[in-house]
Amino acid sequence: MSGELRILGVAHGLLLGLVLASPMIGPDLLPWGVEALFIIAAFQLRLADRRWESRAGLRGWASHIRMAPGRLVPWAGTAVVAVIAGPQQAALAGSILAAILMGELLIYPVGAYLLGRLPRRGLAALILLLLIGCSLAGQGQPARLAMAFALGMSGCVFWMRGPDGEARSTMLTASAAGVALLCALILPATTAFAMPAGVLAATLTLAHLSVIRRHPDHWRLRGAGGFRWRLTGS
Structure with missing residues (x-):
């Protein structure tokens, strides 16, 4: 499913590309990239699934499962990249597949409800929590x-409930993202908490920026009578 937020969609695509290229860029960053990908992908998935509320009970679950194979292809590619990244990241491949199956088959249907x-x-x-x-x-x-997947879903529902595109909300989420990522860099002990918090805050910021309200001022001549020439004599 493709989301409706253009800026966030571009960021999602760029992140996916960086994760797929991580064996050449920096294999040690792959786990963090995958975690960020889980958060943004779950956010986008919940945003794009507008029909969930109209599908009741098992029908909604079955409909979601039927569409799941197409969404699993990028994750399979990500798991292959984890294997290519080396023996240190090989276990990550199994974690990716287990977490996305849990997210698609259990967390999303239950969480959406x-x-x-x-x-x-x-x-x-x-x-x-x-x-x-x-x-x-x-x-x-x-x-x-799997918790990162649930975090992205919850963040999307939280965003859909609040004021979107307002300057105050955008500044708050951008500040939160900056503080969280700064803490992750300066205080390594907080990285496990600060990184997912920063990614979620950055995702909310991009979502706000994607729908930010604009109030254009239409150009018009001053006065209703067109141009007036003032003649002055010496």
Whole structure:
């Protein structure tokens, strides 16, 4: 599924390209890139699936499963890249496949139903719990990637509930992304928590920028009578 947010969609494509090229760029960055990919992909998936609320019960689950194979192809390619990256990242391939299957077959169908019934404060609390869960799980583990998937879904529902495209919201999420990523660089002990928080905040920022409201001022002549010439004598 392709999302409707152009800027976020471009960022998603660039991130996927960087992850696929990571064996040549920096194999050590692959786990972080995959985790960010899980967050953004889940955000985009929930955003694009506008018909979920109209599909009740098992029909919704079955319809989602029928469309899943097409979405799994990029993840299979990502798993192959993890194998190519070397023996240190080989285990990541299994984690990717296990986490995406869990996300597509279980987390998304259940989450799409439950998240829509949570208030915005409940979503914020759930996002915080998922961030804590990510920080407790080991890097590249299936549980951490599955929680990153749930984090992206929750972030999307949170974004859809709030004011989109407003300058204040955009500045808040951009500031949060900057602070989180700065903490990850300066305080390595906080990286496990700060990285997914920063990626989610950056995703929300790009979503806001994709729909930012513009108020163009149409050019017009001053006055209703056209040009007036003032003649002055000496």
